[in-house]
Amino acid sequence: MKIIQVIGFKNSGKTTLVEKIITYLTLTHNMKIFTVKHHKDEFDLDTKGKDSERHASAGAVGTIMQSPTTFALNMKQHSELSMENMLAVIHQLGSFDMVIIEGYKLKCYPKILMVRDVQDYVTLQQVQDIQCIVAMNEMVRQDILEQQKKQEESESKENNGKGKSVPVFVRHHEHEMLHWLENWLQEA
Amino acid sequence: MKIIQVIGFKNSGKTTLVEKIITYLTLTHNMKIFTVKHHKDEFDLDTKGKDSERHASAGAVGTIMQSPTTFALNMKQHSELSMENMLAVIHQLGSFDMVIIEGYKLKCYPKILMVRDVQDYVTLQQVQDIQCIVAMNEMVRQDILEQQKKQEESESKENNGKGKSVPVFVRHHEHEMLHWLENWLQEA
Numbered sequence: 529m530k531i532i533q534v535i536g537f538k539n540s541g542k543t544t545l546v547e548k549i550i551t552y553l554t555l556t557h558n559m560k561i562f563t564v565k566h567h568k569d570e571f572d573l574d575t576k577g578k579d580s581e582r583h584a585s586a587g588a589v590g591t592i593m594q595s596p597t598t599f600a601l602n603m604k605q606h607s608e609l610s611m612e613n614m615l616a617v618i619h620q621l622g623s624f625d626m627v628i629i630e631g632y633k634l635k636c637y638p639k640i641l642m643v644r645d646v647q648d649y650v651t652l653q654q655v656q657d658i659q660c661i662v663a664m665n666e667m668v669r670q671d672i673l674e675q676q677k678k679q680e681e682s683e684s685k686e687n688n689g690k691g692k693s694v695p696v697f698v699r700h701h702e703h704e705m706l707h708w709l710e711n712w713l714q715e716a
Numbered sequence: 717m718k719i720i721q722v723i724g725f726k727n728s729g730k731t732t733l734v735e736k737i738i739t740y741l742t743l744t745h746n747m748k749i750f751t752v753k754h755h756k757d758e759f760d761l762d763t764k765g766k767d768s769e770r771h772a773s774a775g776a777v778g779t780i781m782q783s784p785t786t787f788a789l790n791m792k793q794h795s796e797l798s799m800e801n802m803l804a805v806i807h808q809l810g811s812f813d814m815v816i817i818e819g820y821k822l823k824c825y826p827k828i829l830m831v832r833d834v835q836d837y838v839t840l841q842q843v844q845d846i847q848c849i850v851a852m853n854e855m856v857r858q859d860i861l862e863q864q865k866k867q868e869e870s871e872s873k874e875n876n877g878k879g880k881s882v883p884v885f886v887r888h889h890e891h892e893m894l895h896w897l898e899n900w901l902q903e904a
Contacts, residue, residue: 562776562777563768564781583753624778
């Protein structure tokens with residue numbers, strides 16, 4: 529099961545890119561994809577009118593409801609589940625080709641980094657295991673390429689040429705990024 | 717983690733009893749309860765307006781969304797998860813005092829059997845591990861007690877007196893049933 533993260537600050541286009549990746553890999557490679565998304569605030573557990581809502585309203589901490597075609601689990605919690613725990617849960621649920629994690633910057637899985645401007649890139653380039661960058665537009669892409677070039681030059685002096693830049697794509701040219709992702713998935 | 721099932725035919729009062737059990741054990745024993753409920757038909761996965769809905773609409777088979785206080789998992793499936801799988805999932809999610817399963821007659825956990833009439837009792841008495849019976853009203857309770865008595869008499873001839881009837885409660889006198897359940901939980 530391949531795991532990839534899509535990270536970036538608010539309004540950097542994470543959900544839209546995740547949608548494009550899901551649609552593409554589902555339609556062209558028939559992949560079974562699970563997604564994990566972080567939400568800062570409490571959200572509505574949405575069990576309205578279902579018996580599981582009655583269980584929850586009565587005080588159940590968690591509810592599962594399943595039919596032959598649908599499975600829903602809702603739970604109130606005091607602290608977040610770890611990513612490892614969530615992946616173990618997904619593993620219990622069946623066999624999937626890929627998990628796409630939207631958010632969770634500090635986790636250690638391979639990442640697509642979405643940046644609105646070069647400042648985002650500077651702030652986030654230290655997160656672990658960035659595999660590619662998706663810039664807001666061509667101008668931002670050029671800024672990042674320049675930044676990468678400078679860093680490569682200074683790193684090559686220190687590290688004997690080991691500094692290696694990752695590919696930079698533009699948000700609205702998603703086909704280049706998707707093509708890169710296909711290759712990455714084959715190699716990973 | 718204690719596990720109990722509440723089974724019975726449609727409109728036998730299962731969900732209402734499960735609500736009463738949850739409310740009682742949550743308030744008086746501070747128990748953390750998880751519930752599992754079966755649904756015959758496809759139901760709405762209820763992710764409207766959430767980013768996880770966008771993931772699902774794009775083709776993701778499953779989605780997890782979590783905040784510090786809420787956790788929601790939705791999945792499309794081709795066949796139902798086994799009870800063992802679901803219990804393993806619950807185990808991954810945290811530490812709970814009790815799982816109440818509404819439905820799933822054919823599973824092998826201890827059961828509270830809800831009956832609308834003596835015919836329900838006759839039909840369902842062969843399911844595994846019935847611990848108590850909850851009758852629709854006092855008249856049905858009397859019918860069942862009579863039926864139990866007959867069966868005990870015929871069984872005691874065959875089994876050397878080993879036949880043992882389970883307690884029978886009335887649906888609207890839930891306190892007797894809850895008191896029995898408290899004792900049962902202590903002994904189980």
